Amino acid sequence: MDSNTPPSSSAAAGSADPSAARRNSKRPKYSRFTQQELPACKPILTPGWVISSFMLVSIVFIPIGVASLLASHNVVEIVDRYDTVCIPESARNDKVNYIQSPGDKTCTRNITVTKHMKKPIYVYYQLDNFYQNHRRYVKSRSDAQLRSNGSADDVSSCEPEDKSNGQPIVPCGLIAWSLFNDTYDFSRNGQQLSLNKKGISWKSDREHKFGKNVFPRNFQNGSLIGGGSLNSSLPLSEQEDLIVWMRTAALPTFRKLYGKIEDDLQANDVIMVTLENRYNTYSFNGKKKLVLSTASWLGGKNDFLGIAYLTVGGLCLFLAMVFTILYLVKPRQLGDPSYLSWNRNPG
Amino acid sequence: METAINIAYACKLISNEMKQFIISSETDVIREVEERGDQVELARVMKEEVKKELKKCLEEAQQYFNTLSGPKLALVIDGKCLMYALDPSLRVMLLNLSLNCNSVVCCRVSPLQKAQVTTLVKKGARKITLSIGDGANDVSMIQAAHVGVGISGLEGMQAVMASDFAIAQFRFLSDLLLVHGRWSYLRICKVVTYFFYKNLTFTLTQFWFTFQTGFSGQRFYDDWFQSLYNVMFTSLPVIIYGLLEKDVSASLSKKYPQLYMEGIRNSFFKWRVVAMWAFSAIYQSLIFYYFVTDSTSTGQNSSGKMFGLWDVSTVAFTCVVVTVNLRLLMMCNSMTRWHYISVGGSVLAWFVFVFVYSLIRENVLYVIYVIMSTFYFYLSFLLVPTVALLLDFIHQGIQRWFFPYDYQVVQEIHRNEPDGYLRAGGLEISNHLTPDEARSFAISQLPRETSKHTGFAFDSPGYESFFAAQQGVYVPQKAWDVVRRASMRSKAKAPLPPKR
Numbered sequence: 001m002d003s004n005t006p007p008s009s010s011a012a013a014g015s016a017d018p019s020a021a022r023r024n025s026k027r028p029k030y031s032r033f034t035q036q037e038l039p040a041c042k043p044i045l046t047p048g049w050v051i052s053s054f055m056l057v058s059i060v061f062i063p064i065g066v067a068s069l070l071a072s073h074n075v076v077e078i079v080d081r082y083d084t085v086c087i088p089e090s091a092r093n094d095k096v097n098y099i100q101s102p103g104d105k106t107c108t109r110n111i112t113v114t115k116h117m118k119k120p121i122y123v124y125y126q127l128d129n130f131y132q133n134h135r136r137y138v139k140s141r142s143d144a145q146l147r148s149n150g151s152a153d154d155v156s157s158c159e160p161e162d163k164s165n166g167q168p169i170v171p172c173g174l175i176a177w178s179l180f181n182d183t184y185d186f187s188r189n190g191q192q193l194s195l196n197k198k199g200i201s202w203k204s205d206r207e208h209k210f211g212k213n214v215f216p217r218n219f220q221n222g223s224l225i226g227g228g229s230l231n232s233s234l235p236l237s238e239q240e241d242l243i244v245w246m247r248t249a250a251l252p253t254f255r256k257l258y259g260k261i262e263d264d265l266q267a268n269d270v271i272m273v274t275l276e277n278r279y280n281t282y283s284f285n286g287k288k289k290l291v292l293s294t295a296s297w298l299g300g301k302n303d304f305l306g307i308a309y310l311t312v313g314g315l316c317l318f319l320a321m322v323f324t325i326l327y328l329v330k331p332r333q334l335g336d337p338s339y340l341s342w343n344r345n346p347g
Numbered sequence: 348m349e350t351a352i353n354i355a356y357a358c359k360l361i362s363n364e365m366k367q368f369i370i371s372s373e374t375d376v377i378r379e380v381e382e383r384g385d386q387v388e389l390a391r392v393m394k395e396e397v398k399k400e401l402k403k404c405l406e407e408a409q410q411y412f413n414t415l416s417g418p419k420l421a422l423v424i425d426g427k428c429l430m431y432a433l434d435p436s437l438r439v440m441l442l443n444l445s446l447n448c449n450s451v452v453c454c455r456v457s458p459l460q461k462a463q464v465t466t467l468v469k470k471g472a473r474k475i476t477l478s479i480g481d482g483a484n485d486v487s488m489i490q491a492a493h494v495g496v497g498i499s500g501l502e503g504m505q506a507v508m509a510s511d512f513a514i515a516q517f518r519f520l521s522d523l524l525l526v527h528g529r530w531s532y533l534r535i536c537k538v539v540t541y542f543f544y545k546n547l548t549f550t551l552t553q554f555w556f557t558f559q560t561g562f563s564g565q566r567f568y569d570d571w572f573q574s575l576y577n578v579m580f581t582s583l584p585v586i587i588y589g590l591l592e593k594d595v596s597a598s599l600s601k602k603y604p605q606l607y608m609e610g611i612r613n614s615f616f617k618w619r620v621v622a623m624w625a626f627s628a629i630y631q632s633l634i635f636y637y638f639v640t641d642s643t644s645t646g647q648n649s650s651g652k653m654f655g656l657w658d659v660s661t662v663a664f665t666c667v668v669v670t671v672n673l674r675l676l677m678m679c680n681s682m683t684r685w686h687y688i689s690v691g692g693s694v695l696a697w698f699v700f701v702f703v704y705s706l707i708r709e710n711v712l713y714v715i716y717v718i719m720s721t722f723y724f725y726l727s728f729l730l731v732p733t734v735a736l737l738l739d740f741i742h743q744g745i746q747r748w749f750f751p752y753d754y755q756v757v758q759e760i761h762r763n764e765p766d767g768y769l770r771a772g773g774l775e776i777s778n779h780l781t782p783d784e785a786r787s788f789a790i791s792q793l794p795r796e797t798s799k800h801t802g803f804a805f806d807s808p809g810y811e812s813f814f815a816a817q818q819g820v821y822v823p824q825k826a827w828d829v830v831r832r833a834s835m836r837s838k839a840k841a842p843l844p845p846k847r
Contacts (some may be wrong), residue, residue, distance in 0.1 A: 033685075036591060040681035044755075044762055050744040057733060068726065077645075122651035133556075133656055135565035143709035202652055204713035247655035251559055251640060257651055293646065298722055300645030305726055308638065312734055323744065332748060335759035339751055342605045 054320035061313030069306025071296035083288035095282035126255035128287035140174035181228025201243035351454030368404040372427035426455035461488035536615035551632030648721040
């Protein structure tokens with residue numbers, strides 16, 4: 001490996017002819033990059049920089065944290081767990097049997113609104129202990145099939161829910177097969193509250209991922225029914241419940257948007273929820289919860305961002321003060337040669 | 348022997364204050380036996396003599412060693428004696444004696460003996476050895492040492508071909524060791540630890556996910572994100588760092604040769620340093636994973652819609668890429684424009700890639716557009732890298748001020764000096780150079796002739812003053828040059844042509 005060689009040119013003996021010298025020269029072509037002489041910025045982390053960075057972070061973060069926390073506090077969220085209470089007393093010993101047997105599964109719940117909720121009020125269903133992020137589950141879908149009619153036969157990754165009676169299932173896969181099928185109806189003081197079920201999925205899903213000319217076929221035809229069934233006259237791009245369900249969640253406790261109530265709810269209103277308790281979460285100890293929530297510019301009721309920003313901002317402020325004290329208590333002159341190790345321990 | 352000692356004086360290997368131990372085969376005793384011609388007897392006598400001498404020198408050396416401020420020691424030994432001194436029974440004494448000495452001069456040694464001496468020190472003292480030579484007779488020595496340096500020149504290229512490093516002139520050895528060797532050590536340490544850190548961060552974020560997937564092995568990131576992480580999004584900055592990083596400039600490296608001790612003490616690759624990087628990676632991966640997943644458990648924008656798995660993981664991945672690249676910038680001691688280009692370019696490449704990729708790939712279709720349409724993304728994009736880098740920043744702030752490395756103190760001492768790269772051809776002498784430096788800079792710009800004696804330790808004499816005089820630059824005469832010219836038999840007429 002050659003180290004950098006400084007210029008060495010040869011000259012004819014006794015003469016200083018420059019052009020002859022350059023011709024025989026072995027000097028490599030000079031470039032600032034190869035000679036490592038690029039102009040560089042050499043930052044030194046002095047106490048001034050440390051303290052000012054901390055102050056800057058705290059000045060930026062604390063207001064953001066306050067804003068986020070305020071937004072989150074303004075959101076009103078009501079959570080109601082109904083999976084156990086919606087099973088009649090007599091059947092509570094064998095919940096799985098109850099849920100799998102045919103019959104009317106209507107259940108009525110009363111929810112009291114704690115604070116004034118402005119419209120639109122979002123209705124979610126929350127499932128606990130449901131691993132939508134399991135590898136086999138996430139794999140079990142066919143995006144090509146969802147998008148276009150022509151790829152209806154592309155069911156290879158959907159096993160075991162790929163074909164039924166020799167015909168491909170549209171939409172195939174375990175995700176679609178386990179479609180959530182509890183339904184909720186809301187009424188207040190005897191009056192039905194309108195539930196808007198349009199626009200609950202992301203626009204890009206509706207327009208690009210689920211085709212407008214793909215219709216459900218052969219769906220839930222088999223011996224084992226995993227969830228809800230689909231209206232075969234509606235194209236997939238309009239089956240918003242399916243679209244929302246198929247956007248697999250990241251964690252085993254998740255909630256999905258069910259619909260929007262387009263009315264204001266006043267404090268102390270009693271909402272009567274008529275729900276159909278059809279979905280079987282009992283065989284794996286899952287929980288079902290109904291959530292009513294407003295939304296701010298930041299989203300739902302999640303204090304995490306607000307608290308995180310405030311904590312970090314406060315921590316930085318605290319660190320700025322600590323560092324200031326440290327630098328005052330143990331001062332060191334910048335560039336003090338007595339800190340060199342050979343000056344500190346002579347010999 | 349005399350020549351060797353004189354050359355050693357000229358090279359400043361030996362000085363007048365040093366105590367010299369001379370083990371020579373030119374003593375009267377040995378000459379007597381030589382004249383008798385009996386080889387067996389000669390061998391025996393020589394061995395005896397060498398043993399005696401070695402013992403005597405060793406005892407004297409021990410004495411000097413015990414006193415605190417004794418003079419420095421030098422050993423001079425010639426080839427014939429060395430042959431017996433390298434004998435297994437005497438080798439240990441020779442090694443002990445030479446390790447106590449500041450300089451050891453061996454003259455009239457054969458190539459094999461050169462290699463044997465090198466191996467003796469290498470194996471016996473267990474230190475890193477470097478040997479330098481320019482001729483074919485140095486090849487075995489060059490190969491025996493840990494680091495072999497060959498000087499390419501008019502003695503041929505054998506030494507160069509057998510060596511690990513090849514330089515053009517002997518004096519470049521100081522550059523090789525103090526500047527480039529040191530930088531190379533620093534760069535390798537930092538690059539290796541950084542590489543492990545960035546992959547550890549990236550992988551551990553996925554690892555925390557496995558606890559919440561029922562241990563089914565579902566990946567957190569999309570496949571192509573993972574594959575291209577090391578190829579496209581984080582590779583170029585660390586390459587640029589490894590090429591261009593300098594803790595102090597070349598001239599300061601030579602001015603403070605004690606900085607070389609950092610490499611000898613292995614200060615940048617101790618277990619403590621590696622553990623600190625690993626801890627930082629674990630901390631950051633926890634931040635990436637939990638901050639992102641905990642804040643996406645409810646609806647994400649004013650229309651109440653929820654994120655799916657791929658949305659969450661894309662947010663996390665974006666934070667990882669940005670943090671890891673910014674961490675590199677935090678680690679740099681000298682930032683050139685290539686650093687900015689590569690770091691900015693890598694982050695930009697990530698965004699461009701994900702914009703295009705999410706239009707094509709089915710499972711992450713439109714993911715980036717979805718997440719970028721929420722305020723949440725921008726807030727977490729600001730928060731998560733800041734929190735992740737906070738620990739490292741605090742650590743650097745404390746370490747830099749209260750426990751600085753030597754190179755950091757040197758950086759601070761010379762923080763106001765410019766780079767001093769004056770290379771625009773002519774004799775550009777800036778105000779910062781002292782007259783001495785200005786003069787030597789001017790001379791270095793003069794046309795030079797090839798030095799035919801590249802193996803020697805001193806410059807070719809004479810031409811400097813000749814060319815310098817022509818250009819009108821005053822050069823002080825060198826002492827040995829004056830002596831040399833005075834001792835020449837034919838009186839040359841001035842101006843003196845370069846003698847070849």
